[in-house]
Structures are given as structure tokens and as C-alpha cells.
Amino acid sequence: MTTTAATLAALRSGQLKGITRLDLACDLQEFPREIFELADTLEVLNLSGNALSALPDDLSRLGKLRVLFCSENRFTQLPEVLSSCIHLEMVGFKANRIREVAAAALSPGLRWLILTDNQVSSLPDSIGSCTRLQKLMLAGNQLADLPEAMRGCVGLELLRIAANRFKILPEWLLQLPRLTWLAFGGNPVSTAPPAPSPAVARLLWTDLELGEKLGEGASGVIHNAHWQPSPLEAGQTVAVKLFKGAVTSDGFPAEEMAACLAAGHHPHLIGVIGVLSGHPEGTNGLVMPRVDPGFRNLAGPPTLASCTRDIYGDGQRFSLPLVLDLAQGLAAVGEHLHARGISHGDFYAHNVLYRPEGGCFLGDFGAASFYPPQARGGANPFEALEVRAFGCLLGELLERSEPELDVLLPALKALQLRCVAPVAASRPRFAELVATLESLQP
Numbered sequence: 001m002t003t004t005a006a007t008l009a010a011l012r013s014g015q016l017k018g019i020t021r022l023d024l025a026c027d028l029q030e031f032p033r034e035i036f037e038l039a040d041t042l043e044v045l046n047l048s049g050n051a052l053s054a055l056p057d058d059l060s061r062l063g064k065l066r067v068l069f070c071s072e073n074r075f076t077q078l079p080e081v082l083s084s085c086i087h088l089e090m091v092g093f094k095a096n097r098i099r100e101v102a103a104a105a106l107s108p109g110l111r112w113l114i115l116t117d118n119q120v121s122s123l124p125d126s127i128g129s130c131t132r133l134q135k136l137m138l139a140g141n142q143l144a145d146l147p148e149a150m151r152g153c154v155g156l157e158l159l160r161i162a163a164n165r166f167k168i169l170p171e172w173l174l175q176l177p178r179l180t181w182l183a184f185g186g187n188p189v190s191t192a193p194p195a196p197s198p199a200v201a202r203l204l205w206t207d208l209e210l211g212e213k214l215g216e217g218a219s220g221v222i223h224n225a226h227w228q229p230s231p232l233e234a235g236q237t238v239a240v241k242l243f244k245g246a247v248t249s250d251g252f253p254a255e256e257m258a259a260c261l262a263a264g265h266h267p268h269l270i271g272v273i274g275v276l277s278g279h280p281e282g283t284n285g286l287v288m289p290r291v292d293p294g295f296r297n298l299a300g301p302p303t304l305a306s307c308t309r310d311i312y313g314d315g316q317r318f319s320l321p322l323v324l325d326l327a328q329g330l331a332a333v334g335e336h337l338h339a340r341g342i343s344h345g346d347f348y349a350h351n352v353l354y355r356p357e358g359g360c361f362l363g364d365f366g367a368a369s370f371y372p373p374q375a376r377g378g379a380n381p382f383e384a385l386e387v388r389a390f391g392c393l394l395g396e397l398l399e400r401s402e403p404e405l406d407v408l409l410p411a412l413k414a415l416q417l418r419c420v421a422p423v424a425a426s427r428p429r430f431a432e433l434v435a436t437l438e439s440l441q442p
Contacts, residue, residue, distance in 0.1 A: 008032065025049035031056050039063055044304070048072050048092070060084035067304055071095055071114070078115070083107040090304060093118070094137070094249070106130055111307055116140055116160070116249045128152035134307050139163050139183065140247035146170055154178065157308045162186045162251025162369070174381035177422035180388045181308075183345040183367035185255035186247075191341065191370040200261060201274030203227065203287045208240060208276075218248035219256050219366045220285075227273075227287065238273060239291070243284045250346070250367040253284070259342055259368035260286055268333040270353075270361050291353060291361065298326075298360070299349035299396070309396075310349045316400055320408050321442075323397045325358045327390075327412070328437045333362045334390055335430035338383045343369045347389035349396060384424035390433070391419025411440055 004026040010016050011024070011034050021044040022035065028050040035045070039062050048071040055070075059081045066087050071094035078101045082091060088107060092114035101115070103124035110130045117140040127133070128149030135158045144165040150156075150173070157178050163186035173179070184190055211224035220243040228235030243253040250256075257275075265271055276285030299310035318326075330352065337344055345367030354360040371382050394416045403409045415436060421427050428436070 011035070011037075020044065022046065027051055036061050043067065045069070048094075055079045055081050057081055060086070063087070066090065068092070076100070077102060078105040080104040089132075090114075090307075108132065111135065112304075113137065114249070117247050123147055123150075125149035131155055134158065134178075136160070137249050139186075139249055139251050146173060148172065151176075157181065159183070160250055160367070162190075162255065162367070163247050174385065175424055178388075179385060180392060181346060181348070181367070182343065182382075182385055183250050183369055184343075185259070185345075185367075185369035186252045189371075190255075191372050200272075202277040203229070203274040205276060205278040205280065208238075208287070210240065214239060217364065217366060218244075218250060219253040220244050224290065225287075237290045239270075239288045240276065241286045241288065242276075242279075243286075248366060251369075253366075256365045256368060257284055257286060259365040259370070262340060262370070263337060263342060263365070264340070266333055266336045268329040268361055269336075270363055292355075294355050295353040295359070295361065296355075297350060298352040298354050301348070301350040309392075312349075312396065312400060318397050318401050320401050320404060320412070322356065322358060323394070323401050323412065324408065324437065324440060326352070326354060326360050326397065327394055328434070329360045330362060330390060330393065331430055331433040331437055334383075334386055335434055338380065338386065338430060341371050343371060343382045343386060344389075345369055347386050347393065349393050352393075379425050380429070381424055383429060384427050387419050387427045387430065387433070388424075390430075391416050391427075394419065408440060408442075 004024060008024055008026050018041050019038060020041050022042060023046040025048060042062055043064050044067040045065060046069040048069045050073050052070060053074040064087060065085050067090040068088060069092040071092050073096050075093055075096040075098055078093060078098055080102050082088060082105050089109060090112040094114050094116040096118055098115060098118040098120055101120055101123055103126040106126050108129045110133050112135040114137040116137045120141040120143060125147050130153055132155055133153050134155050136156060137160045139160045139162040141164050155178055156176055158181040160183045162183045166187040166189045168189055169184060207227060207229045209226040214222045214224055220241050222239055222241045225238050225240045226235050227238045243257060260272055263269055270288050270291060273287045273289060276287060299312045302309055303311055346364055351364040352360055352362055398412055398416060418428055
């Protein structure tokens with residue numbers, strides 16, 4: 001008996017009384033009524049990976065339900081019954097067959113809505129009443145516009161609309177006071193990058209010996225590898241990222257690959273040695289320098305509870321000189337990317353590698369987007385979003401700093417507040433941040 005089948009058997013026998021989370025993936029075609037026996041305690045219900053197409057009309061009996069995952073099922077519309085669950089904050093229906101999002105399905109209490117990889121072509125105006133909505137995942141649908149009622153989503157911080165049909169982005173969208181992390185690649189509005197230059201090295205799969213897996217994300221898997229292009233040359237240790245083909249929560253892996261190449265070289269980017277060629281299964285990949293093992297992730301990614309905020313280690317502290325060093329490096333790489341018309345889209349501490357003694361790299365271009373050249377000068381709304389992301393990150397570091405330099409702390413706090421100003425046009429640009437941070441060096 002598989003683990004999930006065993007869980008279902010335990011549910012039906014009444015052995016799960018009192019649990020707060022239930023995960024069931026065993027080809028369910030109907031909602032198990034026994035779940036209602038958990039109504040007094042159940043907070044998280046994960047029914048992903050089944051064959052469900054409907055939820056019961058009395059779902060609201062699960063009075064403590066906060067999180068519901070129904071990804072990889074057979075739903076064709078977002079169930080209206082969701083709005084009857086008064087404490088439901090997070091709803092995930094990724095990779096279904098959803099075409100319609102009924103107005104009645106959206107509760108004002110929503111904080112996190114995932115509709116990635118469906119067939120949604122429009123959103124109802126009722127989404128504008130979701131003032132608590134912080135995270136909205138819509139990549140891989142058929143959207144060409146957003147309802148102007150979404151102006152009311154004043155708490156929206158992270159929006160994924162990559163791999164849709166947008167020819168333009170609404171001007172009001174870029175002015176939302178808290179919007180910070182935006183991915184819109186794979187749309188007509190996202191300027192298509194030129195094909196890789198002939199100067200970009202193409203490295204043969206047969207010259208690589210893959211080692212252990214270093215990490216895996218939505219868009220691909222990174223391996224340690226040994227690269228030896230010729231028996232007469234000394235080989236070197238590299239990292240190889242093999243891309244997956246499907247649309248991810250951030251967009252198309254091909255967009256990430258293009259952004260990595262277009263970003264070019266910078267001291268605070270890991271960079272690219274070359275493009276992988278000749279993989280036996282036609283898999284796309286990039287060969288990158290192997291980062292010194294002394295570098296570590298600055299933070300962990302957000303959790304269900306933190307929603308849009310990274311998670312730092314218990315007791316994790318940073319000296320102010322280190323905060324200044326990290327801020328300088330990240331501001332410089334932000335200036336570099338936006339000079340090339342690239343919005344990183346995921347400017348987060350969990351995508352930063354750093355060393356306690358100083359130095360950092362910004363990685364993970366999975367949410368990167370290209371924007372038109374005319375947006376690069378003057379008031380650049382895309383850069384203003386990324387500056388806010390920088391400000392959020394800097395604020396997190398300052399909250400965990402050791403205030404041994406009294407003069408430096410007020411200056412950094414003042415700069416951080418300017419970066420997260422509600423009016424996008426009032427935020428500094430990265431070039432100003434670089435200059436200001438340089439002036440703070442003792």
C-alpha cells in the first residue's frame with residue numbers, strides 16, 4: 001500500500017482525528033466525505049495530483065481551513081464554493097483546465113492565489129475587492145489584459161503573468177503601491193532578445209562529466225560537473241543547469257536562459273561560460289562557473305505563513321559593514337541589469353549567495369523579463385519595482401544588523417525608506433543608490 005493510499009485508509013478509519021494538515025494524492029475522482037470529520041482542526045488540505053473536477057457545496061464546514069491545494073486535477077472553473085470558507089487565505093489550482101474564474105469564487109480574504117498553467121482568458125472585477133491579496137500566480141494562461149478593478153488590490157506584492165498574451169501592461173498596474181516582484185516574460189510586450197551571438201561558446205555534452213545535484217528549482221536542475229574539452233587541456237569544475245521544458249510558476253525556461261545570456265558579465269553575477277550543445281535528449285542547458293563553496297544563501301524562500309517574505313535563520317545577524325557591502329553589490333548589479341532592459345523579477349535574499357566576510361552574487365533568472373528600450377530612461381516603472389525589492393531586502397538585513405556604527409545605521413535606514421516609498425516615481429534609481437552607498441564607505 002502506497003503512503004497516500006495508506007493515508008486515505010487511515011482517514012476512512014478515523015485514525016487522523018485532530019490533524020491540522022492532510023495530503024492526499026491517490027487518483028481521487030470525488031472529494032472524500034471523511035475529510036469533514038477533521039473540521040475542528042484541519043487548516044491545510046492538499047488534494048493535488050488527483051482527478052477531481054468539483055468540490056462539495058458544503059466545503060465551508062471545514063471552518064478552520066486556511067490553505068487549499070488542488071493542483072494537477074481536472075477542474076474547468078474555479079469553484080464558487082471557495083468564497084464560503086471564511087478563513088481560506090491561500091488557494092492553489094495550478095495545472096488544471098480552468099477557463100473561467102467566477103466572480104463569486106474570489107473571497108476578499110485571499111492572500112495568495114495560484115492559477116498557473118491553465119486556460120484563463122479573463123479575471124472578474126471582483127478581484128479588486130481582494131485588498132489583502134499579496135501573491136497572484138497567473139503564468140501560462142491566455143490573458144491579454146487585467147481588469148482595471150485590480151487597482152483595488154493595494155496589498156499586491158508579487159505578480160506572475162509570464163507566458164500569456166499581453167501586448168501592453170496597464171499603466172495603473174506598475175503604480176500599485178506595494179507591487180515589488182513582477183514577471184511578464186513570454187508575452188508580446190516583453191521585448192524578444194536577439195539570438196545568442198556566435199561569440200557565445202557552445203559546449204559539447206560529450207565534454208562534460210556530470211556529478212552530484214547541487215540544487216533544483218521550478219525551471220531546471222543544477223549539477224556539479226567536470227568539463228574537459230580536450231584530452232590535451234586541463235579540465236575544470238563547472239556547474240551545469242539543465243532546463244525543464246514546461247511552463248513554470250515564473251514563466252518559460254527559455255526566457256530564463258535568454259536573460260542569463262543577455263545579462264552578460266558583472267562582478268556580482270555568476271555569469272555563463274557557454275550554452276550546452278548536443279544533449280542526447282535535446283535538453284537546453286547553460287554551463288556556468290562553479291561558485292566557491294564558501295558562498296551560502298542569504299536567506300530561505302518564503303513559506304506559506306510568510307507569503308512574500310524570506311525566512312532567515314534563527315539568530316542570524318549581520319554587521320553593518322557587511323550590510324553595506326551587500327547593498328553596494330546588489331545595487332550595482334541592479335543598475336547593470338536595468339541598463340540592459342532586464343527586470344530580474346525575483347530580487348530576493350533567497351536568490352543571493354554571499355560570504356560572511358563579504359561578496360555576493362545575484363542568481364536565478366527564472367522570473368526575468370525584457371522590457372522596451374524606451375522604458376529605460378526617465379521614469380522607469382520597471383526599475384522602480386526592482387528598487388522596491390532592493391529596499392525590502394535591505395530592510396530585512398537592517399532588522400538583523402548589529403548597530404555598531406551609529407552614523408551608518410540612520411543613513412541606511414533613510415535610504416531604505418526611500419526605496420519602498422508607495423509612489424513609484426519617488427523612489428531612487430539604482431545609479432543613485434550606487435553613488436549614495438559608495439559615499440557611505442568609511
